[in-house]
Amino acid sequence: MNTFHKLCVPGLLAAVALCSIAQQSSTEIKHEAAPATSAASGSEMYKSYCAACHGKDGKGDGPAATALKSAPSDLTTLAKRNNGKYPGPRVASILRGQETLAAHGDQEMPVWGPVFHAMSGGHEDIVTLRISNMNKYLESLQAK
Ligand code: HEC
Structure with a gap:
């Protein structure tokens, strides 16, 4: 266990995501615990927890994306790629970590x-x- 991990583990939360990025890149990344957000606001949660990788509009072009081995998915085409139907239950199980993604082994998409x-x-x-x-x-970000 190197210093990096020792610093990151107690940081927990969003730091998990940032640590996996930092390990692959020489870019200095600030480690912060996931900020508290309102459970009532999907947009606030998205901005705080997802936009760094998936981009502010969900297109997969967040500032951390270039430091990842696998490109963060374009989240605006989830419905399009699922016969026009937004795959809510699948997204829920990805977030909960019940469904594994290809990049999951590397933990690039945090659970x-x-x-x-x-x-x-x-x-x-x-x-x-x-x-x-x-x-x-x-769902509101889906491309028509
Ligand atoms: C550290 C970067 C990172 C963060 C932060 C992150 N993701 Fe991801 N996400 C990824 C990567 C990389 C993939 C692609 C994984 C793969 O294809 O194997 C992915 C894939 C996904 C997928 C699967 C999409 C598909 O096309 O099947 C969903 C859904 C998703 N992310 C939602 C989210 C949500 C919601 C958040 C915020 C709560 C979030 N992600 C935060 C990196 C991240």
Whole structure:
């Protein structure tokens, strides 16, 4: 375990994401715990937890994207790539870490279930609310 990990592990939350980026690149990345957000605001959660990789508009072009081995998906084409239907349950299980992605082995796409769980004081109904509002927000970003 190097210093890097020692610093990152207690940072937990969003730091998990940032650490995996920092390990692949020489760019200095600031480590911060995931900021608290309102469970009621999908857009606030998206900006705080997803935009660094997936881009502010969800197109996969966030500032951290170039430091990753696998490109963050374009989240505006989720519906298009699923016969026009936004795949809410699939996204929910990806966020919870119940569904594995190709890049998951490298942990480039962080698993958010435990993060949301911790910041919701362990209340499962709040975790569900976060994921549901995240889904509503992502659905609103879908390309027509
Ligand atoms: C550290 C960078 C990073 C962060 C932060 C991140 N993702 Fe990802 N995400 C990725 C990468 C890389 C992939 C592609 C994984 C693959 O294809 O194997 C991905 C894939 C996905 C997918 C699958 C898309 C598809 O086309 O099937 C979804 C859904 C997703 N992310 C949603 C989110 C949401 C919602 C958040 C915020 C809560 C988030 N991601 C935060 C890097 C990130």
